[in-house]
Amino acid sequence: MTTSRHTVPAATTPMSALPLGPRPPAPGPLSASLAFGWRALLKIKHVPEQLLDVIGLPILFTLLFTYLFGGALAGSTGDYLQHLLPGTLTMTLLLVSVYTGVGLNTDIAKGIFDRFRTLPIWRPAAVAGALLGDVARNTLAATLVVAMGLAMGYRPEGGAAGVGAAVALLLLFAFGLAWIWTAIALVVRTPGAVSNVSLLLVFPLTFASNVFVDPETMPGWPRAFVDVNPISHLVTAERGLMAGTATAGQITWVLLAATLLIAVFAPLTMHLYRSKS
Secondary structure, three states, X not given: OOOOOOOOOHXXXXXXXXXXXXXXXXXXXXXXXXXXXXXXXXXXHHOHXXXXXXXXXXXXXXXXXXXXHHHHHHOXXXXXXXXXXXXXXXXXXXXXXXXXXXXHHHHHHHOHHXXXXXXXXXXXXXXXHHHHHHHHHHHHHHHHHHHHHHHHOOOOOOHHHHHHHHHHHHHHHHHHHHHHHHHHHOOOOOHHHHHHHHHXXXXXXXXXXXXXXXXXXXXXXXXXXXXXXXXXXHHHHHHHHHHOOOOHHHHHHHHXXXXXXXXHHHHHHHHHHHHOO
């Protein structure tokens, strides 16, 4: 009696599925962060509804506030637009920056966060990449505000260079502010909670600032708050750059504020990220 022995071809053994040659090197911090930044852009590509806020907010704020308040506050919509547009530009980017934290918390809620933690990559790459990817979203929002303003008759005396410098400064501040939202995203439980807490902070600071009206027209106690409001300092620098009258002190104040936000909340975010269970 003979027995047949079936041998498994070498090509179909489990070991054959493993790649031959040396193991590729682990990605560095920069390449890993850029990969996650590209992921943030791909999420917009596959879910374009995410751009509804980026497109809708600039159009809504610029059109609504110009034609609603222009005649009453400045005598004409044209004059008011010159004062308002740097403010709505600032307001739009601050509101859009909230979605950095919302996106991070969404990944946590779906369990993607835990998968990232198991990868052999630089640990902060997921957070840093999300922030870098959202710079593109913020740039799109800024471009829409400026384009809308130009179509409505806004003419910046600082020219293209002044507008470019204003947008760059605002993007830097929004990047620093987004670290606050990422820290909140690692503390609260749901994306909706991140959005609610963030907007609860942004809206009072934005409306109680010099975005819409001149603080000189306000009574003493609200004006005192507006004068020390960091959003007022940011808007003042934006108006100065776009009008070509910005001072070194105005620009330096925003740079220091953005640096302080990053210096405080980036380490805090990473501490929360590492200790997240």
